[in-house]
Amino acid sequence: MTAAVTLSDVRRRFGAVDALDGLSWTAPSGAVTAVLGPNGAGKTTAIECAVGLQRPDSGTVRVLDTDPGTAGPDHRARVGVMLQSGGLPNGAKPMRLLQHLARFYAEPADVDAVAARLGVPDFAGTTVRRLSGGQKQRLALAAALLGRPEVLFLDEPVAGLDPHGRLDVWDLIRELRDEGTTTVVTTHSFEEAERLADHLVIMSAGRTVAEGPLADVVGAGSLEELYFSLTRKGAA
Structure with a gap:
């Protein structure tokens, strides 16, 4: 598969902290890539570099x-x-x-349809400041879908959602993949990674410690056991 997203030897330092320390991974086109790692692994920094909100100190980032x-x-x-x-x-x-x-896009998605898919009309009369964490997550995801993106970056998209909300979002991500959208999801959840990922990246201490198709990375063991083994080594 061709790569829609590529990070090659990316480094990003904040003071004395190496947030990204030679990070390299790819997200295959038309697939769901789950990026798994502990707090401080550099997942959010990597996504912010991939969407242009941060510039790496060195290395190469390419999206499409x-x-x-x-x-x-x-x-x-x-x-x-x-x-x-x-x-x-x-x-x-x-x-x-x-x-x-939606007015920022030449050919936006149908606002009403996107909103309905994520249950936004249920809290349409409430200002953002008064929304629950889960409602804000639904609204933020709806906003990310308005441009009919070819590549979609979701940084912990189900944080704060109840079990029904998580299942709704996972179903939507699968539907987007089936329609050809490349999706990169950062997560702390083994269940989320196992349910969604075609391609898996495990990060620790600003580096990639495992990458590949989910079945190939996990093999005959469990994702949880592999994760703890690799992230302990990566943090050492």
Whole structure:
């Protein structure tokens, strides 16, 4: 499979801390890549480099064969992003916000359909500041889908969701994959990785400690056992 996302020997330092220490991994086109790792592994920093919110100190980042740090609006319209920080304006109401964001795209998705798929109309009359954590997650994911992205980055997309909400989001991610969308999901959840991943990346201490198709990486053992073995070594 061709790679829609490639990080090669990427380094990013904050003071004395190496957030990314020669990180390399790929996300195959049309597949779900799960990026698994402990807190501080560099997952969010890697995603922010991949969407152009940070510039690596060295190394190469390519998304759809383009450097996201210097990409123009045409490239950015092909990429959907849902970050942990959300970035949603507190005073806005959900549907009006989605309608506003849709106007930034030449051929946006149907706002009502996207919102309905994620249950946004259920809390449409509430301002963002008064939404629950799970409701904000649903709204942020809806916003990321408005441009019909070819590549979708989701940083812990089910954090704060109840069990029904998690299943809804996982079903949606599978549907997007079946439609050809490349999706990169960062997670702490073994269950999420096992349910979703076509391709798995395990990170520790700013480095990749395992990568490949899920079945190949895990083999005959368990993902949980492999993860703890590799991340302890990676942190050493």
